[in-house]
Amino acid sequence: MEDGFKLGDSRIAIIGLGLMGGSLALVLKGKCAALYGIDSNRATLELAIDKRIVDQADTDPAKLLAQADLVILATPVPAIIDFIQKLPSFVQEPCIVLDLGSTKKDILEAMSFLPEHFDPIGGHPICGKEKLGLENADVNLYQGAPFVLTPLERTTRRARNSAEQIISVVGAHLIEMDAGEHDRALAFTSHLPFLLSSALALSTPLEYSPFIGTGFQSTSRLAGTPSSITLGILQSNRENVLNAVSAFQKQLSEIHTKLASNDFQTLKGILNHSHDAYHSLLEH
Numbered sequence: 001m002e003d004g005f006k007l008g009d010s011r012i013a014i015i016g017l018g019l020m021g022g023s024l025a026l027v028l029k030g031k032c033a034a035l036y037g038i039d040s041n042r043a044t045l046e047l048a049i050d051k052r053i054v055d056q057a058d059t060d061p062a063k064l065l066a067q068a069d070l071v072i073l074a075t076p077v078p079a080i081i082d083f084i085q086k087l088p089s090f091v092q093e094p095c096i097v098l099d100l101g102s103t104k105k106d107i108l109e110a111m112s113f114l115p116e117h118f119d120p121i122g123g124h125p126i127c128g129k130e131k132l133g134l135e136n137a138d139v140n141l142y143q144g145a146p147f148v149l150t151p152l153e154r155t156t157r158r159a160r161n162s163a164e165q166i167i168s169v170v171g172a173h174l175i176e177m178d179a180g181e182h183d184r185a186l187a188f189t190s191h192l193p194f195l196l197s198s199a200l201a202l203s204t205p206l207e208y209s210p211f212i213g214t215g216f217q218s219t220s221r222l223a224g225t226p227s228s229i230t231l232g233i234l235q236s237n238r239e240n241v242l243n244a245v246s247a248f249q250k251q252l253s254e255i256h257t258k259l260a261s262n263d264f265q266t267l268k269g270i271l272n273h274s275h276d277a278y279h280s281l282l283e284h
Contacts, residue, residue, distance in 0.1 A: 005096075005161040007169065009033050013068035014054070015061070015083055017044050019128060020100050021074030022137030025053045027170045036064040044134050053134070065090040070162055073099040077107065078232040084110040087118065096159045098123050098166070102186065103236040104150045104179035112152060119159040122150035122179060125172055126190070130224035140171075147172035150179040187240035192248060194230055195241070197222035 012028060013036040014021045021037075025048070029035050037054035038061050039045055045057040058064055061083075065071065071087070073080045080101045087097065097120040101107045104122045111120035127145035129136070147167045151160065167174050177185075201223040204216070234241055258267040 005158050007032055007165045010070050011068050012070045013065055014072045016075035017048050017134050019132045019136055022134040023141035026139040047134050061090050070096045076229050076232045077101045077103055077236050081110045088115050096162050098163055102233045104182045106236045108179045119156050121155045121159040121163050124148045142170035142172045145172045146175050148175045148182055150182055183237050184240050187244040191241045192244040194222045
C-alpha cells in the first residue's frame with residue numbers, strides 16, 4: 001500500500017449507524033468519494049437514506065464492503081470483534097480498518113489475525129451520550145473530544161494518516177497510547193462512572209423522584225445507557241474495572257467510617273482533598 005491517503009478520494013464504509021457511527025457519517029458525508037452505511041436495522045438504514053446521511057446503505061455487508069478502501073467499525077465491542085473475524089470473507093483488496101470500540105485490547109488481538117491485505121488500527125473517540133441510535137446522531141459529537149489511537153505493530157503510515165485525517169475533520173484531538181494503558185485508564189474514567197450511576201439509580205427509592213434536581217440527574221445520567229452497549233465493555237475490561245471498583249470502594253469506605261464515628265474533622269480533610277483532586281483532574 002502507498003503511504004499517502006486522501007480522505008477526499010476514499011470510499012468509506014461505516015459498520016453500525018448508531019450514535020457514534022451516525023454522528024461520524026454526518027461529518028464525513030461530502031468529504032469523501034463515497035460513504036456507505038451498513039446496519040442490521042432496516043429502519044436505521046431507511047432513515048440514513050431518507051436523510052441522505054450516506055450514499056448507499058444495506059444490511060448485507062457483501063453488497064458494499066468490496067467497494068470500500070476504509071472500513072470503520074462502530075458497533076458495540078462484541079459485535080466489532082465478531083465482524084473483524086468475518087471481514088476476510090467480504091474484502092479481498094487492500095483495505096484500512098479502524099474501530100471505535102470503548103475497549104482496545106481484545107479488539108486489537110482480533111485485528112492481529114486479519115490477512116495481510118488489511119491495514120488495521122484501533123481507535124476510540126471519548127465522547128457520546130446515553131441516548132443512542134441514528135435519530136440522536138450529532139454532527140458536533142466529536143468536536144473537541146479526545147480521540148485515542150492504539151496502533152498495532154503492523155499498522156502502516158497510510159492507516160495512521162487515514163485516522164489522523166478523520167480525527168482532524170471531526171474536530172477531535174489525537175491521543176496515541178498502548179491498548180493496555182487505554183483500557184486501564186478508561187476503567188476509571190468511563191466504565192466505573194457508569195457503574196456508579198447505576199448503583200445510585202438502584203439505591204434511590206422511587207418515592208423520592210419528586211426531589212430529583214440537576215445534581216442527581218448529572219450524577220446518574222450514565223445509568224440511562226442500555227446494557228446492550230455497556231455489558232460487552234465490562235466483559236472485555238473486567239479486571240481493570242474490578243480494580244477501579246476496589247479503589248472506589250476503599251475511598252467510600254473511609255468516608256463511611258469517618259461519618260459513622262462522627263469524625264467530621266477528618267471528613268472535612270477528605271472532602272477538601274477530593275475538591276482539590278477534582279479540579280486537578282479537570283485542569284490537567
